[in-house]
Amino acid sequence: MNMKVIKSENCLCSCCMEEHEVKTVLVTEKATFKNVKVEYIASYLYCDVAEELYMNEKQMQENDIHLKDTYRKKEGLLTSDEISAIRAKYDISQKDLCIILGWGEKTITRYESHQVQDKAHDTILKKLAQDPAWFLSLLNDAKESLSEESYRKSLEAATALYEKDQDSYLRKTIEAYYAKFHGNRLLHGNASLALDKVVDVIRYFAASDQITSLYKVKLMKLMWYADALAYKKRGFSITGLVYQALPMGAVPIAHNLIIDLKGVPCEEVEIAEINAYHFSLNEKISFPSLSDADKSILDIVIRKLGKMTKNEIVEFMHKEQAYICTHLRDEISFEYAEKLQI
Template identity: 45%
Template sequence: MKTIKSEKKLCLICMEEHEVDIVEIVEQEIFKGEELSFNSIYEYCANADELLETEEMIKKNSLAMKDAYRKKVGLLTSADIINIREKYGVSQKDFSEILDWGRATITRYENHQVQDRAHDDVLRKIDSDPKWFLEMLTRAKERLSSKTYSKYKHEASEQFKKKRNQYLVNSIQATYADYEDEIITGRVCLNLNKVVEMINYLASKVESLHKVKLMKMLWYSDNLHFKRNGMAISGLAYIALPNGAVPEGYDQIVLLNGVSFDTVYYGENIAYKFKPTPGLELNELRQSEIQVLDDVILKFGNYNTDEIVERMHNEVAYKCTEIYCIIPFTFAEQLTID
């Protein structure tokens, strides 16, 4: 028996006013054929050496027992269900409505009833797949007020963005897991937070920063820092493409959270003009790395796309690397800028 706290009150066991302990006891019980161990809460009267279970404690102890059962058989606990619902900012009633389960179903699952396996699977899918929850929310649109629907859609969209970003991060990191040779990534591990900060810093200083130019400026920044300090900044690996060096996974990198761009149309062509993300701070970049970025901006900030591609084509690193192959940092010493 473990004492959690004590308070002076009228004891309902001995009917005298004194310090009553709130205690925690480990209990064993069988529920649905499963032997369970869980913690229950009681009031304890030292005068009578007896325990009292209030109405509120009866509810909490019953839920603790059922949550112990849920854990044992691999179901979501009541707290897990609450967390999933609150992640989307949805009320109990509306969550049941969106799932088309009956208006009080979620309330029961969060308070006293153990869910069945089918409902548990649905809740797990909602937790892991915000896009699917958005689809269910759209189906339930007519059963919700327009204000409530808009609020839930916004929250679900934010969750989807977070999930999408994690998918992107995992995909990029999986690609880079194959690069065991440190000279490929500039003797540093891939740091996507730094990559995002580099893109934002360049976008904040360069007036017209399109994708091709951005990729070249990232390459020059990493190689210049390697030339000066024996290591790159980002941990990116660069591939030699016909228009110059680009980071491995560049199409996914530009979609990461914290990277912002406008879509610009030039006749039938589409371009991406990068811009700084409001509120994003530089927490990862060191001063020596920022200095290198400044030097690259000073050198190439006013170059147009064709000019920086031509400059890239004249670099020894590019000339000595076969097309579509990784450009090693061993050529950094021969970079045309210091």
């Protein structure tokens, strides 16, 4: 029998009922669980006198978990430790997690000890692990059923996770807005949506000392001109953004979300009792997602339009064939880039 000795100690051997050196060993076991054959590592005590393996109560429990966790891994289910880790990240007890999920109060205890969860519950637990925003909504719904202290601890933990992952949520939301435009090259400029490039384009403009008073309206126009000019020169845009015609000119779809992306140097300021969004970047930075060709196009846009005021660039945009030939609030086709004024 192949076994690995991990510990030896003198104690009363419950196998032969004599005191001697008892070894703790690991053995590879084969078993069938729920009609699935599994191979796992089991822990035993070994008696040299009787030359027999035996288990204490703790080992029985651990070996049972090892068997079932091996099965879980084989079937793509969360292991008992992974379920415990979900609770730990949200700082929530087994009982309270059952409360917010609407499950029996011992369900999580069983999943972490001896019972294998079904696929429906496993799917819910996986979503919980990946989605702090969903956890927060469930937590809020169950607030009255939790103690004030339990609610506070889990709220703090989940909020911290949500804030850490906020950019990821934002990107997924923006990508969802753009899903319907997939395959329409005249609307996305023959380029896939590249949010890293979107951020770097904004940062590039914000870092330029050749652009005056860079507020949101002006920024949106500069972005459209950059993508339109790129399409005109090489047949594909820089960012893959889709623009629509609004009263003040071209604006990318989901623009309000785009300016909240991580790395966008946006500051909300109050001007004449109106909130405005100002973009400025003074530090020395790199723009890793932009190619030299991209930067060359951005430099042309900066040189041609950077000194224009908001009203001047809006008026200039209103003279573009792309704007004149597009109904208000419709998406702007890149086919008009050939007649670009710059």
